[in-house]
Amino acid sequence: MRRSSSLALPALAVAALTLAGCSSASSEATSESGVPLIAEGKLTVCTNPPYEPFEFKEGDQIVGLDIDIVQEVANDLGVDLALVETGFDGIQSGAALNAGSCDLVASGITITEEREGKLDFSDPYFDANQGLLVPAGSSLDSLESLAGVTVGVQQATTGETFAADNGLTSVQFEDLGLQIQALKNGQVEAIINDIAVLGPYVNDSFVIGTQFETGEQYGLGVKTGNTALLDAVNGTLERIATDGTYDEIYARWITPAAS
Numbered sequence: 001m002r003r004s005s006s007l008a009l010p011a012l013a014v015a016a017l018t019l020a021g022c023s024s025a026s027s028e029a030t031s032e033s034g035v036p037l038i039a040e041g042k043l044t045v046c047t048n049p050p051y052e053p054f055e056f057k058e059g060d061q062i063v064g065l066d067i068d069i070v071q072e073v074a075n076d077l078g079v080d081l082a083l084v085e086t087g088f089d090g091i092q093s094g095a096a097l098n099a100g101s102c103d104l105v106a107s108g109i110t111i112t113e114e115r116e117g118k119l120d121f122s123d124p125y126f127d128a129n130q131g132l133l134v135p136a137g138s139s140l141d142s143l144e145s146l147a148g149v150t151v152g153v154q155q156a157t158t159g160e161t162f163a164a165d166n167g168l169t170s171v172q173f174e175d176l177g178l179q180i181q182a183l184k185n186g187q188v189e190a191i192i193n194d195i196a197v198l199g200p201y202v203n204d205s206f207v208i209g210t211q212f213e214t215g216e217q218y219g220l221g222v223k224t225g226n227t228a229l230l231d232a233v234n235g236t237l238e239r240i241a242t243d244g245t246y247d248e249i250y251a252r253w254i255t256p257a258a259s
């Protein structure tokens, strides 16, 4: 269930090589607009698929709402976008940013007070609540109904915190794909994750048992103190909110039933 997140290592190796190739330690890579970046000519972003519709694979490409938004940030910086698949724990804890694996984290990350202490968040770009996905025909449809039930949660997420805060018995999975698999094979009777990512799994076999109004908001994250990049990210978020790009991106990925 808990794999070590070895996925971040290749990125570290690449970052180390890039630094070794520099003529002096101070010649940091920068974008056209002067924002410091870990690798020349690209904005490197850590993300944790599968998390449809925010980040998930189509063939071998990672696509989704978060990806379209960070592509806009890269466009504004005048650089390419490079994505690094990373375990969510390393993303939300600031570890991936502090290790130099990426410039930015984009992963449907809820802005929380605890995380504010570990990384710096952009302005919010998406509203979220938690939801319960259960097999069709299940009687699980409220917090009370979950007494004595083992619920599957995603490790290091606000869903995990929600389950703990409400005294639920839970088992952790490293990503949403493994949560869904556990529900399919009957290892757990229900799973909790953000409501928008449960929508894509609603079919003949699974239904939304209930929604929990947690009032969360997603932000993009930079390493603590990286104000140059944070200002650029907020600038892009403001631009796409006013020029209609955000609405286009939203409409492309969010169906009314999944929101």
Ligand code: ARG
Residues within 6 Å of the ligand: 047, 048, 049, 050, 051, 055, 088, 092, 107, 108, 109, 110, 111, 128, 156, 157, 158, 159, 175, 176, 194
């Ligand atoms: N919004 C939740 C949180 O921040 C879950 C995010 C999980 N994201 C992902 N790409 N797996 O804790």
